[in-house]
Amino acid sequence: MTTLVFIFQQTMFFTIPLMIVALGGMFSERSGIVNIALEGIMLIGAFCSILFISIFQTVMSGQLLLLCAIGVAGLAGIIISLFHAYASVNMKADQVISGTAINMLAPALAIYVARLLTGVQQIYFDNTFRIAKVPFLGDIPVIGPLLFQKTYITTYIGFLILIISAIVLYKTRFGLRLRACGEHPHAADSVGINVYKMRYAGVMISGFLGGIGGLIFIVPTSTCFNATVAGYGFLALAVLIFGNWKPLPIFGAALFFGLMKTVASSYSGVPFLADLGVPNVVFKMIPYLATMIILAFTSKNSQMPKAEGIPYDKGSR
C-alpha cells in the first residue's frame, strides 16, 4: 500500500506539470499557432518564479509565497510568449523557427541572469510548500493518503486548470471562436472574429500555463533550479499530440507519461519492477516511443487543428 501511494504521488508530481503545459500548448495550437516554444516558456517561468521565491522566502513562506510565485511564473510566461505571438501573428514568421529561437534563448538567458545576480547558475530555495496532511480530508481511508497527504497545493491547482480549460474550450463563446481560428481562420474572419486577437490570446494562455507548469515541475522534485526543465516542454508537446489536442485525453496522456517517468526514476525501489530486469533506459524511452508509434498509426486521421502553422493573411484565399 505504501509503495502504491508513493508511486501515485510521484506520478502526480510528474503528471500535473506535464498536463498544465500541454493544456497551454492546446490553447495555442487550437488557435492555429504551433508552439514548440513550450520548453523555453516553462524554463523562463520556472526561472523567474524560483528567483522570486529565493528572494522573498525571508519575508514570506508556505502557500502564500507559492501562490505569489505561481503568479510570477504565469506573468513571465506570458511575456516570453508574446515574442512568439508577435513573430507568428504580426510578422507571419515560420512558427517553428520562432519557437526554436525561444527555446535557445531561454536557458542562455536564465544562466546569464543567474550568474549576473548570484555568481553561479544554480538558484537554491527552501521548500516550505509541502502540505503534510489536509485537515479532515486527509483522514479519509484510501483517498486520504493518495490525494490529501504529503501533497502540494499545485496538484489541486492542476485539476482546477484542467476543468477550467475544458469548460473554456467547449462551453464558452471564446473557446468556440478560438477553435474556429485554428480550423478555418478565413471563415472565422468572415463572421467578424478578429483572428489576430484570438491567436494572441491562444499564445498568451499557453505562455501563462507554460510558465506555471515550469514552476510546478521544479517545486516538488528539487530545491535547486539549474537553468533546465529537463526536456519537459518537449514531453508536454508529445502529451499534447498524444492527447489529440483535447483536454481530457491530454490528462490521460499526461498520466501515462507521468507514470513512465516515475517508473524510470524509482523502479529500483519497487520490488515488482526491479525483478523484471528491464533496463532503466527503456522506461525513459517509452513516452517518446509511444508518441511516435501513435503518430505513425493515427496521423492520417489526426485531429490536428487544420490551419495550424499557417500564418493568417487576410488578403490570401
Place this chain on the structure above:
Amino acid sequence: MNGKILKPQKAKATRFGTINLNVSVLSSLFAVVVGLLIGFVILLVSNPSQALAAFMAILIGPLKGGMVSIGNVLYYSMPIIMTGLSVGFAFKTGLFNIGASGQFIVGAYGAVLVGVTCTFLGPVHWLAALITAVVFGSLWAGVVGVLKAYANVNEVITSIMMNYLGMLLVNYLVVKTVYNSLKNQSLDIPPSAVIPDMGLNYLFGNSHVNGGIFIAVLAVVVMHIVLNKTTFGFEQKAVGYNREASRYAGINEKRSIVLSMMIAGALSGLGGGLLYLAGTGKCIHVVEVLAAEGFTGISVALLGLSTPIGVLLAGLFIGYITLGGFNMQLFNFAPEIIDIIKAVIIYFSAFALIFKGIINNRNAKILHQEEMLERERQAAALSTAAADSPQNAERGNSK
C-alpha cells in the same frame, strides 16, 4: 506586338531573381547586426564599464591569437558547418530537420564505438569510424523520413522525439560498450582512430584544428554540386517546393523524402564523427542533455540561407563568435551571451520572410510603375501612330 510586351517582362524576371538573393543576404546581415546589437545592450546593462571591452573581445578577440586562434575557429566551426548543412539541405527539400542533435550524437557514438573497439583496422581505422558515423546518422534520420513519407507524420515532432531517444540510447550504449566509469564518459579513442592532421599543424601550430575541416569543406562542395548541378538535387528541391506537383511530374516523392532525411542525417552524423575523432580528448559524457551542435546547426542554416556556401560562411561566423565568447570570459561575463546572440539571430531570421516581402513589394511597386509608364508610352506611341495613319489615309484619299 506581343513580343514587345513579353520581352521587358522576361528581363524583369531575371532582375527579380538577383533582387531576391540580395534581399536574402541583406536580411541575414540584418539578423546578425540585430543579434550583435542586442548582445551588446545586454552586456552594457549588466556591466557598463567592461561592456565595450568584452564586446570587442567577441568581435576581434579571435584575431588577436594569431594562427592558433584561427585554427581554433575552424575547429569550432567544423561540427556546426556539418549540422548546418544537414538542416539547410533538409530546408531545401521542404523538411525541417530539428533532429540534427540526435543524428549528431548517434553518429558520434558510431565513430567512438568503432574508434575504441576496432583497433585492428590499421591505417583506415579513422576512415572506418567516420563512415560508421555517417551510416548511423543517416539510419537514425531515415526513421523520420520513412514516417513522413509513408505515414504522413510531421517530421518536426518525430525529430524532437528522436533527439531524446538518441540521447538516451547513446547514454545507455556508451555505458554498456565503451564506458570510462571514472569520468562517466566514453573511453578515449586510440591515435589510429584520430583524423590525420593533413599538414594543418604546420599552418596553425598548437590549435585544435585537424584534417576534419577539409572533410567538412569537401562536404560543402559536394552538397553545392548535388543541389545545383544534378538531376537528383533538382528532384529533391522540386519535392520541397510542391510534393503533389513533383509526383505528377513523375518523381518518386516518397523515396525522395526518405533519401533527403537520410542525407541530412548522414551530414549530421559525419559532424558528430568529425568532432569526436578530432583528437582533442573530447568524449561523450553520459548526461541527459541534448547535443547543442544540432540546434546551433539551425541558426547556421537559417543564417546561411540554407545554401551550402552560405552555411560554410555562417558556420565560420558562429564558430568565430563562439571563440570570441570564450575570450570574453576574461571580463567576467558568462559565455552564454553568445547563445543569446545566436537565439536572437534565429528569431530575426524568421522575420526574413516579411523583410523580404517589404522590399519585394517596394520593388514590385517600382517595377509596376515602370511598367505602367512603359505601357503609357507604348499606348501614346500607338495612338500617335494610329492618329497618323488615318490622316495619311485621308490625305491619300483626298488626293
